[in-house]
Amino acid sequence: xxAFEDAEKNGATDPISATLAGRLRSIRLMGKLGFAHVExxxxxxxxxxxxxxxxxxxxxxxxxxxxxxxxxxxxGTLTRSRTGEISLILTDFAMLAKxxxxxxxAKDEVVDGVVVRHATLADPETxxxxxxxxxxxxxxxxxxxxxxxxxxxxxxxxLDSHDxxxxxxxxxxxxxxxxxxxxxxxxxxxxxxxxxxxxxFELYLKRLLVGGFDRVYEIGRDFRNEGVSYKHNPEFTQLExxxxxxxxxxVMELTEQMIAFACDQVLGTRKVTYNGQEIDFxxxxxxxxxxxxxxxxxxxxxxxxxxxxxxxxxMLEKGMKFKPGEARGKLIxxxxxxxxEPTFIQPTFLYDYPRDISPLAKTKxxxxxxxxxxxxxxxxxxxxxxxxxxxxxxxxxxxxxxxGRQFKADDEENMPLDEDYIHAMAYGMPPCGGFGIGxxxxxxxxxxxxxxxxxxxxxxxxxxx
RNA sequence: GGGCGCGUAGCUCAAUGGUAGAGCAGUGGCCUUUUAAGCCAUUGGUUGAGGGUUCGAGCCCCUCCGCGCUCACCA
Numbered sequence: 001x002x003a004f005e006d007a008e009k010n011g012a013t014d015p016i017s018a019t020l021a022g023r024l025r026s027i028r029l030m031g032k033l034g035f036a037h038v039e040x041x042x043x044x045x046x047x048x049x050x051x052x053x054x055x056x057x058x059x060x061x062x063x064x065x066x067x068x069x070x071x072x073x074x075x076g077t078l079t080r081s082r083t084g085e086i087s088l089i090l091t092d093f094a095m096l097a098k099x100x101x102x103x104x105x106a107k108d109e110v111v112d113g114v115v116v117r118h119a120t121l122a123d124p125e126t127x128x129x130x131x132x133x134x135x136x137x138x139x140x141x142x143x144x145x146x147x148x149x150x151x152x153x154x155x156x157x158x159l160d161s162h163d164x165x166x167x168x169x170x171x172x173x174x175x176x177x178x179x180x181x182x183x184x185x186x187x188x189x190x191x192x193x194x195x196x197x198x199x200x201f202e203l204y205l206k207r208l209l210v211g212g213f214d215r216v217y218e219i220g221r222d223f224r225n226e227g228v229s230y231k232h233n234p235e236f237t238q239l240e241x242x243x244x245x246x247x248x249x250x251v252m253e254l255t256e257q258m259i260a261f262a263c264d265q266v267l268g269t270r271k272v273t274y275n276g277q278e279i280d281f282x283x284x285x286x287x288x289x290x291x292x293x294x295x296x297x298x299x300x301x302x303x304x305x306x307x308x309x310x311x312x313x314x315m316l317e318k319g320m321k322f323k324p325g326e327a328r329g330k331l332i333x334x335x336x337x338x339x340x341e342p343t344f345i346q347p348t349f350l351y352d353y354p355r356d357i358s359p360l361a362k363t364k365x366x367x368x369x370x371x372x373x374x375x376x377x378x379x380x381x382x383x384x385x386x387x388x389x390x391x392x393x394x395x396x397x398x399x400x401x402x403x404g405r406q407f408k409a410d411d412e413e414n415m416p417l418d419e420d421y422i423h424a425m426a427y428g429m430p431p432c433g434g435f436g437i438g439x440x441x442x443x444x445x446x447x448x449x450x451x452x453x454x455x456x457x458x459x460x461x462x463x464x465x
Numbered sequence: 466g467g468g469c470g471c472g473u474a475g476c477u478c479a480a481u482g483g484u485a486g487a488g489c490a491g492u493g494g495c496c497u498u499u500u501a502a503g504c505c506a507u508u509g510g511u512u513g514a515g516g517g518u519u520c521g522a523g524c525c526c527c528u529c530c531g532c533g534c535u536c537a538c539c540a
Binding site: 026028029030031032033034035037046048050051052067068081082083085087101102103104105107108109116117118119120121122123124125126128137178179180181182200224226227229230231232323333337353357358373375382385436451461462463464 | 466472475476477478488489490491495496497498499500501502503513530531532533534535537538539540
């Protein structure tokens with residue numbers, strides 16, 4: 001097409017011939033001539049069928065056998081139709097693939113240059129169950145996944161260019177860890193051993209720091225056997241990196257740069273519209289101290305309530321609803337989830353977390369109850385989580401044991417003691433900053449989708465029938 | 466798991482308890498510059514499944530299945 005336009009500009013008159021292929025998206029036949037739009041991943045073009053060039057026989061064949069959705073190859077020369085659209089005048093064509101089953105066809109109307117689609121496939125169940133049909137008829141859905149892929153490419157490019165090495169660690173793990181979540185359990189027949197699908201990459205990536213890789217990252221799937229929601233999917237894509245000789249403050253800065261870089265690469269702008277609000281990813285992000293943030297939001301200074309009982313008491317006095325009997329850290333987690341998270345529309349780092357909900361993070365100097373940890377929030381949604389990693393094997397072992405005591409023996413969210421991880425750390429692990437981000441959620445923000453299923457190609461659904 | 470809502474033709478949607486419809490797609494016909502092509506004709510339904518109430522149920526009631534929203538859950 002470009003060659004044709006160039007030739008037109010230069011006043012060239014030699015016909016440009018071409019062979020093009022794609023899927024038939026519209027057919028308009030009128031006796032001895034007709035038009036059809038043919039679409040492939042690169043766009044669409046109009047085929048012009050005329051009995052003058054094709055002859056009666058081929059014209060009849062087309063009429064008889066071609067339907068919407070079929071894949072066609074056409075050979076001919078490029079021209080402009082009377083209405084100015086570049087079209088391929090066919091001298092021959094071939095059926096490449098037949099659509100036995102009709103696509104849930106949508107019709108496009110171009111009004112003032114804007115494509116208006118009529119009666120498009122819209123039922124979410126059908127769209128997810130038959131994503132292939134959704135993609136085939138809804139170009140904007142294809143665009144979501146192009147953006148998603150471009151996003152992952154950009155994140156990779158950023159980390160590669162900062163000398164991070166991409167690695168792959170086990171998905172099937174004998175002991176799960178690195179997060180507090182219920183795992184999926186599977187079984188290896190020959191080993192006669194139950195295995196868990198990983199809930200995070202963390203413990204394996206940090207083993208690599210012990211091994212001498214100073215900057216590692218992994219992009220892959222985590223599995224958590226928990227409820228689904230607009231921002232939770234049982235399997236989701238996570239990016240984690242670990243950075244030796246860095247702390248959480250340096251990780252914050254790198255995070256800002258990485259997201260801004262992805263914006264530039266993928267969107268060409270650092271301002272996105274999400275849920276009707278403009279979100280500005282330009283660094284620096286807003287930074288909120290967790291303790292101060294809670295004081296401002298609800299007037300509770302967690303420092304003044306050093307144990308669960310006293311904190312529960314003041315929360316009750318404020319008329320807050322919560323599950324009683326939780327550990328102090330869980331109560332604080334509840335507070336920030338309830339009163340802070342939804343208010344963080346613009347990119348915000350919430351930092352300095354209570355120690356007892358952060359068993360892998362390094363304690364803050366001068367305050368043994370707090371750790372050097374931050375979470376990033378955007379659009380009222382938790383996006384990433386990071387901390388200065390705990391690298392003292394004895395402290396780490398104590399934390400695991402502490403965590404174990406907080407849970408009942410049958411609680412699957414219990415973080416089991418990973419002795420090999422402790423052993424690795426005992427060889428010496430460099431101080432480092434670690435980081436994890438929910439790639440699906442970032443894709444939601446980049447594509448202005450408010451359901452994680454819209455950015456996952458094949459979201460899980462119950463079996464039908 | 467709880468609450469609310471939805472499920473009608475391939476797709477998008479109508480139908481006070483009284484013979485299930487439209488547009489597009491499909492099929493047949495006309496048409497040599499269309500682009501939601503047009504015109505004429507026409508096919509298409511176990512109204513998610515099962516039960517109940519009623520002379521009569523797409524509509525009312527119950528059970529089940531699926532989906533959505535929401536709450537709970539969730540580093």
